[in-house]
Amino acid sequence: MSAARLRRSVTAQEPSATPSPAVAAVVVLAAGQGTRMRSATPKVLHTLGGRSLLGHVLAATEPLGAATTVVVVGSGRDQVEAHLASVAPGALAVVQEQQLGSGHAAEVALAAVPDVEGAVLVVNGDSPLLTSRTLETLVAAHAAAGSVFTVLTAEVDDPTGLGRIVRDDRGAPQAIVEERDATDEQRAIREVNAGVYVANAATLRRVLAGIGTSNAQGEQYLTDALAPLVSGGAPTAAVLADDPEDVLGCNDRAELAARRRTLNDRVLGELMRAGVTVVDPATTWVDVTVTVAADAVLEPGTQLKGATTVASGAVVGPDSTLVDTEVGEGASVVRSHVLGASVGPAATVGPFSYLRPGTRLARGTKVGAFVETKNVQVGEGSKLPHLSYVGDATIGESANIGAATVFVNYDGVAKHHTTIGDHVRIGSDTMLVAPVTVGDGAYTAAGSVITTDVPPGAMGVARARQRNVAGWVLRRRPGSAAARAAEAAGHAGAEAGADTRTTASE
Ligand code: UD1
Numbered sequence: 289m290s291a292a293r294l295r296r297s298v299t300a301q302e303p304s305a306t307p308s309p310a311v312a313a314v315v316v317l318a319a320g321q322g323t324r325m326r327s328a329t330p331k332v333l334h335t336l337g338g339r340s341l342l343g344h345v346l347a348a349t350e351p352l353g354a355a356t357t358v359v360v361v362g363s364g365r366d367q368v369e370a371h372l373a374s375v376a377p378g379a380l381a382v383v384q385e386q387q388l389g390s391g392h393a394a395e396v397a398l399a400a401v402p403d404v405e406g407a408v409l410v411v412n413g414d415s416p417l418l419t420s421r422t423l424e425t426l427v428a429a430h431a432a433a434g435s436v437f438t439v440l441t442a443e444v445d446d447p448t449g450l451g452r453i454v455r456d457d458r459g460a461p462q463a464i465v466e467e468r469d470a471t472d473e474q475r476a477i478r479e480v481n482a483g484v485y486v487a488n489a490a491t492l493r494r495v496l497a498g499i500g501t502s503n504a505q506g507e508q509y510l511t512d513a514l515a516p517l518v519s520g521g522a523p524t525a526a527v528l529a530d531d532p533e534d535v536l537g538c539n540d541r542a543e544l545a546a547r548r549r550t551l552n553d554r555v556l557g558e559l560m561r562a563g564v565t566v567v568d569p570a571t572t573w574v575d576v577t578v579t580v581a582a583d584a585v586l587e588p589g590t591q592l593k594g595a596t597t598v599a600s601g602a603v604v605g606p607d608s609t610l611v612d613t614e615v616g617e618g619a620s621v622v623r624s625h626v627l628g629a630s631v632g633p634a635a636t637v638g639p640f641s642y643l644r645p646g647t648r649l650a651r652g653t654k655v656g657a658f659v660e661t662k663n664v665q666v667g668e669g670s671k672l673p674h675l676s677y678v679g680d681a682t683i684g685e686s687a688n689i690g691a692a693t694v695f696v697n698y699d700g701v702a703k704h705h706t707t708i709g710d711h712v713r714i715g716s717d718t719m720l721v722a723p724v725t726v727g728d729g730a731y732t733a734a735g736s737v738i739t740t741d742v743p744p745g746a747m748g749v750a751r752a753r754q755r756n757v758a759g760w761v762l763r764r765r766p767g768s769a770a771a772r773a774a775e776a777a778g779h780a781g782a783e784a785g786a787d788t789r790t791t792a793s794e
């Protein structure tokens with residue numbers, strides 16, 4: 289089958305309607321050093337949209353349902369293996385001791401799974417924009433063409449650095465030529481190798497064993513598998529991807545930033561089509577792992593990361609970062625930093641709140657400006673309106689925590705818990721020295737340092753009584769503006785020297 293016909297048949301196909309033919313195995317090449325990243329972190333562990341490069345590739349291959357997934361590791365293998373164990377524990381890590389090239393890497397992978405036969409998908413570990421749909425299309429085209437080696441290609445405006453697809457007069461693929469080894473004429477070709485291949489396992493094992501290293505890099509190129517198969521008369525194919533962006537690799541930080549932007553545009557595009565208002569897509573960043581319901585609003589400068597979920601009618605932003613956080617229906621989070629928290633329906637957070645892990649805000653609660661919370665459960669309708677630290681606590685319903693309250697949870701050795709009942713009124717500037725309990729309906733006086741429990745309905749007062757030293761200003765600051773003001777007010781110091789004690793506001 290000619291490549292031209294194949295291209296047409298692939299484009300005409302509706303992949304989601306056809307169950308994809310199985311691949312026996314997926315091989316991900318992830319041993320390369322990633323020199324161009326200039327990083328202590330292995331290239332495939334760099335992240336975008338909440339996943340590593342490798343994680344994205346594995347997520348794209350997963351729906352193919354291959355029984356075996358092999359990941360070739362080498363550079364930074366300990367880190368890559370540890371990561372793999374957490375994101376794809378079922379995958380088999382195979383070590384390529386020396387990075388002798390992508391062809392060598394594929395050979396090492398296949399040698400580790402000698403029983404695998406039939407179609408195998410081989411994919412570079414640094415193509416984070418690959419979609420399952422593109423892979424399914426490729427696998428289907430490979431099967432339909434009766435091919436033994438099928439390469440995914442893309443037509444790009446700037447093919448710099450990529451392998452070129454050389455086709456014959458009839459459009460049949462002849463060879464993949466790396467840029468460094470290409471003639472000027474070949475360099476002008478804009479159809480490039482995506483670094484994604486489907487091949488018959490036995491054929492690939494055989495052809496890889498015969499590949500040499502006579503190229504500019506002195507490496508065993510996987511791309512060199514095509515030409516010998518073509519000259520041997522084997523059926524091969526080159527399939528053009530519908531969306532050239534799908535296949536873009538990631539070799540340095542500039543490309544990483546560009547892929548991140550593209551991925552984010554895709555995520556936001558999906559959200560907007562699903563009914564989410566994204567006020568400023570240019571400054572809104574949402575991980576692929578996040579869920580946002582229809583009729584939620586994301587204001588400018590919003591970043592949603594990890595396992596974050598935002599319910600309908602909620603408003604997040606402007607300028608807020610939420611990590612692993614649940615935002616309930618109709619809640620709002622304004623200019624805040626929120627980690628591992630749960631914000632209940634109709635709750636309001638911010639501006640300038642810092643919610644740390646274990647914060648659980650029930651329905652209709654309020655956390656206001658310059659409030660930090662950690663490991664705290666706040667009951668329905670309760671308020672922490674201003675300037676407080678609230679850590680290691682359980683707060684009942686409809687309680688009010690006055691401005692500048694500190695939950696003193698740490699004695700330098702251990703953390704202790706504070707329990708606040710329903711309808712409690714904590715006066716401003718109260719220090720609640722844990723462990724301590726304030727019972728239902730109790731109050732504390734402003735400025736109190738509460739070290740023992742306050743029973744239900746009681747007023748806890750723990751502060752020095754006020755005394756006024758009459759005439760002090762006239763004696764100690766004579767002639768000052770303050771003294772003149774006092775004189776004008778008629779307090780000329782008649783009671784000079786006398787102290788008066790006021791009655792505490794009990
Ligand atoms: C490769 C292709 C190129 C294609 C481009 C698409 C080769 C020779 N060239 O080029 O035709 O256009 O991808 O992005 O394959 N790897 C190993 N072990 C090694 C060497 C590499 O596992 O010894 C892995 C890398 O981790 C990487 C992949 O193979 O995931 C490709 O290697 P890389 O160096 O990125 O190849 P490119 O120069 O991008």
Ligand code: CA
Nearest residue numbers: 414537538539
């Ligand atoms: Ca690459």
